[in-house]
Amino acid sequence: MKKTLITGAAGFLGSHLCDRFIAEGHHVIGMDNLITGDIKNIEYLFHLKRFEFFHHDVTKFVHVPGKMDYILHFASPASPIDYLKIPIETLKVGSLGTLNLLGLARDHGARILVASTSEVYGDPLVHPQNEDYFGNVSPIGPRGVYDEAKRFMESITMAYHRHHGLDTRIVRIFNTYGSRMRLNDGRVVPAFMGQALRGEDLTVFGDGSQSRSFTYIDDQIEGIYRLLMSDYVEPINIGNPDETTILEFAEEIIKLTGTDQKIVFKPLPQDDPMQRQPDISRAKEILDWEPKVHRSEGLKKVFEYFKSLSDEKLWEAHR
Numbered sequence: 001m002k003k004t005l006i007t008g009a010a011g012f013l014g015s016h017l018c019d020r021f022i023a024e025g026h027h028v029i030g031m032d033n034l035i036t037g038d039i040k041n042i043e044y045l046f047h048l049k050r051f052e053f054f055h056h057d058v059t060k061f062v063h064v065p066g067k068m069d070y071i072l073h074f075a076s077p078a079s080p081i082d083y084l085k086i087p088i089e090t091l092k093v094g095s096l097g098t099l100n101l102l103g104l105a106r107d108h109g110a111r112i113l114v115a116s117t118s119e120v121y122g123d124p125l126v127h128p129q130n131e132d133y134f135g136n137v138s139p140i141g142p143r144g145v146y147d148e149a150k151r152f153m154e155s156i157t158m159a160y161h162r163h164h165g166l167d168t169r170i171v172r173i174f175n176t177y178g179s180r181m182r183l184n185d186g187r188v189v190p191a192f193m194g195q196a197l198r199g200e201d202l203t204v205f206g207d208g209s210q211s212r213s214f215t216y217i218d219d220q221i222e223g224i225y226r227l228l229m230s231d232y233v234e235p236i237n238i239g240n241p242d243e244t245t246i247l248e249f250a251e252e253i254i255k256l257t258g259t260d261q262k263i264v265f266k267p268l269p270q271d272d273p274m275q276r277q278p279d280i281s282r283a284k285e286i287l288d289w290e291p292k293v294h295r296s297e298g299l300k301k302v303f304e305y306f307k308s309l310s311d312e313k314l315w316e317a318h319r
């Protein structure tokens with residue numbers, strides 16, 4: 001039986017990865033320090049013999065006994081309000097955390113996949129973004145703590161591959177949405193859906209002309225799984241190229257949720273990228289992957305999820 005370590009297991013992507021690797025028949029070790037995650041996302045796996053949970057901060061020395069086949073390093077604050085609140089932890093998990101996990105992979109002879117991001121392209125001057133674009137990132141801006149940590153992560157991962165021959169994979173994840181996102185993580189999908197459910201106006205930052213391209217969770221997990229099982233070591237974008245402006249997106253959410261709330265405009269956060277759309281030619285060619293879930297379908301599913309949360313959770317998340 002394959003043994004797989006998933007860091008950030010109690011978070012949004014990590015918990016869906018746990019599901020996928022359990023379904024693939026692996027023995028899964030989930031690791032998380034719960035700084036932005038929620039143990040409830042994986043609690044229902046606790047009764048399984050093939051699942052173990054280690055409450056651990058990956059920036060501290062990481063030891064896992066026994067054999068190990070795969071490591072997926074997903075631990076990191078991921079939403080702008082999270083990483084602006086805990087900037088040093090964000091830099092540490094991308095740097096020291098990645099270093100610890102690369103060392104662990106080396107000790108175990110395991111293959112490691114690290115979770116990078118479209119944020120390595122910063123506020124891109126090339127559109128759509130392909131993997132050869134070096135990006136446009138301010139190292140000293142507020143978002144730099146996340147962007148530069150991820151750029152360091154990619155750099156040290158390639159160095160371990162080239163220098164130590166480690167079996168590595170790098171996924172550049174574009175904005176992904178789905179169940180188990182925290183309602184108060186500040187990302188635009190839970191923000192707008194929470195506002196619609198609480199009967200509040202939707203807050204569009206800036207004039208809403210900035211764009212994003214949203215990927216449904218199931219498509220993202222499939223792309224990550226295929227990349228891990230491939231033999232491709234350079235970074236690969238996984239994202240849905242279906243691009244929308246944030247203003248259009250707010251209008252779409254108003255229509256979908258049937259709320260009669262309005263749109264209100266708030267200041268644009270510093271360094272908020274103006275446009276973002278993945279070029280997925282590489283994923284198509286190497287992984288035979290492309291997204292299958294249209295945004296209208298994915299948003300319906302995630303709205304059902306947020307609607308099913310208790311009122312207490314809906315308002316607690318707001319505080």
Ligand code: NAD
Binds near residue numbers: 035
């Ligand atoms: P999330 O906040 O839901 O999950 C991250 C998890 O990592 C949380 O459970 C948190 O407690 C854990 N964690 C953070 N620091 C840790 C540490 N030092 N030790 C152990 N655990 C720690 O975020 P997410 O959206 O699931 O993102 C997961 C990964 O995917 C992140 O690395 C993120 O950068 C990357 N990513 C996500 C997206 C997206 O759209 N969701 C886009 C690009 C990249």
Ligand code: UDP
Binds near residue numbers: 080206212246273
């Ligand atoms: N955004 C917004 N209102 C909100 C939350 C976010 O207009 O309540 C905007 C944000 O400024 C950005 C886009 O939505 O332009 C996506 O934000 P998110 O935090 O989801 O992702 P990221 O900026 O990391 O791509």
